[in-house]
Amino acid sequence: MFEQNDKIMKIAKKMGFGDVAILSRESERTQVRFANGDISISKKWLSKSTEIFVEKDKRIAGTELSVYDEATITRILESLNKVIKGMSPKEDYYGLAEPDSQYPDIPETYDPKILNADPAELAKAGIDATGLERVAGVLYTDHNKIYLSTSNGAEAMDQGTGIEISIRAFKDPLSSGHATSSARVLSKFNPEKAGEKAGEIAKAVSDPVLGEPGKYEVIFDPLAIGNLLSMMGRFTSAMAVEAGFSFLMGKIGQKVATENFTFRDIGNLPNGYGTRKFDAEGVATRNTAIIENGVLKTYLLNHSYAKKYNMENTANAGIVSPGPWNLYVEPGDYKKDEIFDVSRAIYITNIWYTRFQNYVAGDFSTIPRDGIFLIENGEIKGALKNIRISDNVQRMLENISAIGNAPEQIHWWECEIPVFTPYIRISDVGITRATQ
Amino acid sequence: MEELIELVMDKALEAGAEHCEARYQKTTGTGIPFKNGMTEGVQIANDEGMGIRVLVDGAMGFASTNTLTKESITNALTEALKLAKMSAKVRKNKIRFSEERFQRARYEVIMKKSFLDMSIEEKTEYLKLIEDRVKDTGINVPMRYLIYNELLEHRIFANTEGAWIDSTIPRVVIMYNLVVLEDGKTAQAPFVESAFTGGLEYIEADEPWARAEADVRILQKMLREGKPSPEGKLDIVIAPEVSGIAVHESVGHPYESDRIFGREAAQAGESFVTPDMLGERIGSDVVNVVEDPTIPGSYGFYLYDDEGVKARPRYLIKDGIINEFLTNREYAYILGTHSNAAARAFNYDREPIVRMANTYLAPGEHSFEELIEDVKRGVFIKSFNEWNIDDRRYQQRYVGREAYLIENGEIKHPVVKPIIEITTRALWSSVDAVSREVEFYPGTCGKGEPMQGVPVWMGGAYARLRDITLRR
Missing domain, CATH: 3.30.2290.10 (PmbA/TldD superfamily)
Structure with missing residues (x-):
């Protein structure tokens, strides 16, 4: 779609805009949704669209279009021009980044075999692997091409594929398990493994009893901690920090987690569902340590925020708001059975509905769902139900007691930003439940 | 076109x-x-x-x-x-x-x-x-x-x-x-x-x-x-912002027929409500919950749903009894009834699914002052920040942002972070009085895959809850 980009760029420059960035996208996405072991609906999205960013005298505006005749482009850009004239300048806008001259290929991001895969068959493989009748979930295949042109000279293209399944199996209404598999290449996609794990968890839930409130050692399955870390990833954006949606405000250089916790954003991670070669300003994506050995090193930045904070650009543009690509917990030394080798703990396999009382203070609660197990001396001693985690994000990060050695990619409906995380054990986690 | x-x-x-x-x-x-x-x-x-x-x-x-x-x-x-x-x-x-x-x-x-x-x-x-x-x-x-x-x-x-x-x-x-x-x-x-x-x-x-x-x-x-919130058994008066989120989460969502039949099981979850619970008591007889897309000016307004069915008010709870589920055409067929026009899609690239529009606790016969006057020791929760509910819509939590102690029928000093953590049945069974005054609060309700955020209103009357175990 460089032809469309060029057309838009020419008209924009003719109108006197300063910085211009144009990101066009062609995408084809297929979904198979299933519930009660049956396909509920199958979907296909065919879309071609272009995001346009323009600037004039530090006044910035953006829009999106999907019609590319000259009259439409001119009309849309004229509307931006009119809008910009009525705005006040954004004083902390420092222009677009100088683009990189090359964008290295990233392994395991494109596989044409995915385009010919049979989504219904693959979904069935996952469903069958649960060994249970009542199974719900979704399978996606993705094929995307993006084309970036900026007035600073970026001209970059990336193409990617993806395939993923999210699967929840039920033994009965109160006994369920959930697992996922996400991959950019077919050889790394494993619907059977996801199905098996969902089924195993559901089958292990037997006569769950009400959990007791208190402070517990908690073992988080990658699916469970992934959800929380995905949300935490949003808080690492400089935009979120300034807007009052982050507990990390003013903490660069400070200890915010246990010293063996290192948390990264890796935009060029092989097989990462969020991986792409360049950000919205044409800077090559990279590996950024956000928290290193427990110390907050940086927020996620674009060119303007990097200038503002006098820090190195982390290549996470969004021109208005930087954001993470793939979050990554540096693996620890613990094997899975060592994580579980404690005298007493609660094993939480999934969570949802995380909400904050105060984003800046980090106080929140979230609800475990699917299998919840009481662990004693490394063994499952019984299943629990109806508990809630009520704690503080930073306190939990500081109380991490063990990090597993095998990160898994988590990306599903409740975990929008892909997270690579192993099993993690945390001490003194606050657990509550309904009082009546 | x-x-x-x-x-x-x-x-x-x-x-x-x-x-x-x-x-x-x-x-x-x-x-x-x-x-x-x-x-x-x-x-x-x-x-x-x-x-x-x-x-x-x-x-x-x-x-x-x-x-x-x-x-x-x-x-x-x-x-x-x-x-x-x-x-x-x-x-x-x-x-x-x-x-x-x-x-x-x-x-x-x-x-x-x-x-x-x-x-x-x-x-x-x-x-x-x-x-x-x-x-x-x-x-x-x-x-x-x-x-x-x-x-x-x-x-x-x-x-x-x-x-x-x-x-x-x-x-x-x-x-x-x-x-x-x-x-x-x-x-x-x-x-x-x-x-x-x-x-x-x-x-x-x-x-x-x-x-x-x-x-x-x-x-x-x-x-x-702000002083620490009292703990233990007491009475609570919740304002429309809080009663609104409570009816949305623990009445509107579990009455969505696609959840009841398991279609959203891997995403937003299922429901504690089963089809045979129509006609069953779920709250005290002063509890009435209405879902109405046709309120002029409301954020969730529409006159026809995204399956072309004409909209009407839906009476989810009448006098404390489960009265009606929210349906689209697929689940109305299964239930042997007609759709009550709850199918909504947030854009052309999304399928229409069962959604709320404007959900509220219907007004009662008391004034707000009367609700407070009859409380010996309690807390008035005016607004909330943190909230959540399990994916069967039975165990919920609401944490107050603005809240006050009530003593001998009078509102006293502010109290910090009172926490209601309660089951749906206990919550609606504890209501003994509902106000005449109603207010509405907007929100964006998330459901479906890919996610569909649709505009809704939540709100209704003030409600008095008796003998609630409050935590802080």
Whole structure:
């Protein structure tokens, strides 16, 4: 779609805009949704669209279009021009980044075999692997091409594929398990493994009893901690920090987690569902340590925020708001059975509905769902139900007691930003439940 | 556009579809984020496309495109048919739709003060008003994130059963997040919204700038004067913001028929409610919960749903008894009834699914003062920040932002972070009195995969809950 980009760029420059960035996208996405072991609906999205960013005298505006005749482009850009004239300048806008001259290929991001895969068959493989009748979930295949042109000279293209399944199996209404598999290449996609794990968890839930409130050692399955870390990833954006949606405000250089916790954003991670070669300003994506050995090193930045904070650009543009690509917990030394080798703990396999009382203070609660197990001396001693985690994000990060050695990619409906995380054990986690 | 839609209907029937519907939607509008006194940039919405849903041999296929040419639309239809046929081969139970009476209708919500006639400066002025009012308090509010948003949605829905609904709906939103800092401690009013279907006359009457000023004063008061909340068994009076979120989460959601039948099991979850619970008591006899998309000006307003069915109020709980579920055509058929028009899609590229619109606790016979007067020891919870509920909609938690102690029928000092953590049945069974006064609060309700955030109102009356175990 460089032809469309060029057309838009020419008209924009003719109108006197300063910085211009144009990101066009062609995408084809297929979904198979299933519930009660049956396909509920199958979907296909065919879309071609272009995001346009323009600037004039530090006044910035953006829009999106999907019609590319000259009259439409001119009309849309004229509307931006009119809008910009009525705005006040954004004083902390420092222009677009100088683009990189090359964008290295990233392994395991494109596989044409995915385009010919049979989504219904693959979904069935996952469903069958649960060994249970009542199974719900979704399978996606993705094929995307993006084309970036900026007035600073970026001209970059990336193409990617993806395939993923999210699967929840039920033994009965109160006994369920959930697992996922996400991959950019077919050889790394494993619907059977996801199905098996969902089924195993559901089958292990037997006569769950009400959990007791208190402070517990908690073992988080990658699916469970992934959800929380995905949300935490949003808080690492400089935009979120300034807007009052982050507990990390003013903490660069400070200890915010246990010293063996290192948390990264890796935009060029092989097989990462969020991986792409360049950000919205044409800077090559990279590996950024956000928290290193427990110390907050940086927020996620674009060119303007990097200038503002006098820090190195982390290549996470969004021109208005930087954001993470793939979050990554540096693996620890613990094997899975060592994580579980404690005298007493609660094993939480999934969570949802995380909400904050105060984003800046980090106080929140979230609800475990699917299998919840009481662990004693490394063994499952019984299943629990109806508990809630009520704690503080930073306190939990500081109380991490063990990090597993095998990160898994988590990306599903409740975990929008892909997270690579192993099993993690945390001490003194606050657990509550309904009082009546 | 009419020609393209008719082409889809004709071709779908020719190809042997049992049912086909096409939904065209064009969304235009302006978004202005404003952070700590500075415009972040303006976003102009300009999205247009068509979604096509078909039933073939009892299986459902859906495809959408944002290229509105004959070729692209025909291609999307072919894909939808192909996907439905693929599913039909493996689907065990056939999907059927309830019989409905369809109409040709056109409606438009008229803006008294149209955002189409206003400059960007005038729109930004609303945010500056909030900024100024907050600054004038002299309170330290270091983080201020404000958003102005307007959207104009034009939809044309048609199906092979003769429905043709053409609607034009404008929506306006002002949202703010304010963080007060006092002696190293923070208090926050996040995602506070003023939102309506209609023009800016609603925003001007609602005066979110006045509420923002009040909010920062209250946050400071909570930080300065707030005492620990009492714990243990006492009475609680909840204001409409809290009763609204409670009816949305623990009445509206579990009464969605697609959840009840397990279709959302892997996403937003299922429901503690089963089909045979219609007619069962779930609350005290003063509890009435209504779901009504037809309230003029409401954020969740519509007159026809996205399956072309005419909207009407739904009475979810009557006198404490489960009375009605929210349905679309698929689940109305299973329940042996007609759809009550709860099918909504947030854009052309999403399937219509069962959703709420405006859910509220219906008014009772008491004044707010009477609710308070009869409390010996309790807490009045006026607003909340943190909340959540399990995915069967039975175990919920609401944490107060603004709350006060009640002693011998009088409202006393502010109390910090009172926590209600309670089951749905216990919550609604504990209500002994409901106020005459009602208020509504907007929100964006998330459900479906991919996610569909639809505009809703939540609210209703003040309610008094007896003998609740409060925690802090």
